[in-house]
Amino acid sequence: MSIQPVLIDGQWRASRQSGVFQGENPALKTALPETYPISTWADCDAALNAATSAAAELRTLPPERLGRFLDAYAAAIESQAEALVDMAHAESALARKPRLADAELPRTANQLRQAAAAAREGSWQMVTIDSKQNIRAHLAPIGPVWVFGPNNFPFAFNSVAGGDFAAAIAAGNPVIAKANTSHPGTSRLLAELAHRTATETELPAGSVQMIYRTGHADGARLVADPRTGATGYTGSREAGLTLKSAADAVGKPIYLELSSINPVVILPGALAERGEKLAEEFTGSCLMGAGQFCTNPGLVIMLAGETTETFLANVSQRFAAAPVNTMLSGRAAKALQESCQALVAAGATTLAGGAPGGGAGYSFSNTLLRTSAAHFLRKPAEMQREAFGNLSLCVVAEDVAQLLQVLAALEGNLTGCVYSHTAGQDDVVYDRLIAALRGKVGRLLNDKMPTGVAVSAAMNHGGPFPATGHPGFTAVGIPAALRRFAALHCYDNVRAHRLPAALRDQNPNGQMWRCIDGAWTQQ
């Protein structure tokens, strides 16, 4: 048995492992050929040492060097698109086209290029200069960043190529990637490209490293290690909270994306006006990619009435008629089944689906559940259990007051959507419910499903706990995402020639926006 090596300190080398695992093809339920190591602390320790050296060296390089690496890596990914798509498809069962080849891979390259531009331009640092008192501050690299990527985006959130990776590198930090166990082969191919590109563009050896998996205790240890700067984690709530607890205890920043059911409120005027279209739109958003999106609309809230009953019947038919997609893994299918059972046990009734199978490989039928607002309010915690996949729970409220109570009982979420009549018929209700909903979500949408997360400077892919660990940061959107991986550095009376280039009187590139004596300027 040949075990895949890990990428540490600029070398692919044998892992000091405590065990091995294999990938699996979820559509065929068969093991994939390669064998990957479960790293011991020795690997983590070696990676942390190399990253510490790299962090010191990266701080001395001009941002152009980071930009060159990120741009070249984007091109390298595009040049190997076919092999990457084949591997990701085999490991995730996500469609080659359009999903992997036409959407996710280009998005990934685009994110890397946006990050390259942000690194070069430099405005992300939020340079602030008080020229009278000669005090200057900016956001500076925080040090080695661990990235734990999720299972549902083998490219765009991959720990060695995705959004957190791009943001951490662009902010000037080395990354130690912890590959997601469900797509080790895709991560390996990406890491090979990243390593080759880092070598060609002469980044320090420990700038990009990757291990595949660790034991739980080592995971908690590495996020809290003194050498660690910060951690980006996207994944399950339980594992995330364990890491958060370890990192918080020693004040190490950890940015988590944990769980979100993304409430969608559909008001009566919208249903009366365009119920058929909304049923189609909602079905598409909920079932796409077997619903395995952080922003999947898992909770729909409506007012009781004939149009609501028509909508529910319509969506039920659509769910039953739609093809059932394969899930990302056996674990994902099992977790969805457990969540569905828990929701039904808590009192939800099944309008469509509700059973395993129906598609190729690991799958779970397209599932629509229903409950009353009164019942939801009796068991708000149980009813807000995230069912990650092609399942949504519809809550029917008797009146606006009850609908507001449901909103008030919500935990923090990434998104909240409201559909309303286009001519303003629902506006009085809208104003009342926004007061309850706005503070519960990171991104508020009108007349639009939450599943599209544009890579925009104004995006917020974040939200109050337990959607994330802190409501002030976003995981998507450049340059804002870079600010997670930075520390605020102030220079008070520091001699001019000792200042970082970004803080000198002279704008380092004529493009960086800096706030000087209260005014933002490129001068």
Add this chain to the structure above:
Amino acid sequence: MSIQPVLIDGQWRASRQSGVFQGENPALKTALPETYPISTWADCDAALNAATSAAAELRTLPPERLGRFLDAYAAAIESQAEALVDMAHAESALARKPRLADAELPRTANQLRQAAAAAREGSWQMVTIDSKQNIRAHLAPIGPVWVFGPNNFPFAFNSVAGGDFAAAIAAGNPVIAKANTSHPGTSRLLAELAHRTATETELPAGSVQMIYRTGHADGARLVADPRTGATGYTGSREAGLTLKSAADAVGKPIYLELSSINPVVILPGALAERGEKLAEEFTGSCLMGAGQFCTNPGLVIMLAGETTETFLANVSQRFAAAPVNTMLSGRAAKALQESCQALVAAGATTLAGGAPGGGAGYSFSNTLLRTSAAHFLRKPAEMQREAFGNLSLCVVAEDVAQLLQVLAALEGNLTGCVYSHTAGQDDVVYDRLIAALRGKVGRLLNDKMPTGVAVSAAMNHGGPFPATGHPGFTAVGIPAALRRFAALHCYDNVRAHRLPAALRDQNPNGQMWRCIDGAWTQQ
């Protein structure tokens, strides 16, 4: 016995208390006349309910209303300066002049006015607009903010008047102040002024509230309460970490300023060039206000040599000759004694002071300790124990390599200072040591003691753990300090008339800086 009332929901009312306490005059070691309540959870609960209502109402008010309150409150404080200074002097033993009347009170009013201007101007929100995709984001009020003020600034960091209070209100949040136990009377006078001003300027009833003290369990409960938005805490490391643990467990932001020994490196060229001046400067910084500053220079690091010995002898004489100031409380004096004993027990030798007394009331002699770098490196944790007060530990390194090891062994600090030869004689060493020091501190200074914390937009009164809980935020400096008490709110495809004024196409006041399609503008 008449017990002072607490300020809840716009009323001074009897506390539902579990006990009482009195203030104390630390210069006379006598109890002050008033009796203050220790609140039970009933008070906290009532305050949280009122703050929740106030938060909802504050969100609907134009920022001008916050500005009006903050400006009027600043004027009210100035109009009652004499009474405030008398009370603060009685409770803290800080000098009436210049400290309280000429420095701290004006600073407090200035902070409130800066916060008023920031609230009106609005740039703190960091509005970001992606006009092509119609995605818009800004920082919005986070909800009720608890402020736990420290003992050492009865005005400028007072929980109902200081920096955290001003920042939280300016960001649009209600504040529930937890007064510091060592100056309840000053807090009462300030809260009376704040309450009167809030009534006159028609803020919602629960916008400014204050209780004096709670039990430990209630403290942990309130920072984690679902109604709480965030907490600002300045105080002891032990109590702060208990609160942090409770808040972190449920993802409630908590901003802490815990402990810092503020390393000062004095290089040989600087000592040779201006040793006498540096001895004077250091002595002033260390002994001012009995050294009870978060940024007190508690650790001095030097290279072995004749100039260093001269400096140490000079400072020892100055420490012995300088008057011994009264400390803020018996607890503060006792804590300093314990820290001094612990440092000596760990191997430090006493060059000056080292014993209780020497001044009026609660006091501890001006104390200078010394150790070798080799010894420091054997017990880095013990040797970094914060001794809050008029005490500093000098570490003498044999060579530059050893000095770098000491820096590498440091925990996170608020500040780090380097004194070097003005003509560049120390520059080679400077470059090497900055690589070790920069990441350990929030604010780096040259040729300047750390005790002055200017209220500047570029200030960082923050730093890596355990100086604070997160290295990306500052407690001093406007507008940056406001961003702690905010959540990132994104609007995706939200209809134009439903957007907050700050996010509409039209700049709401023609002054707010907004980042539109990548360019900062006031248009």
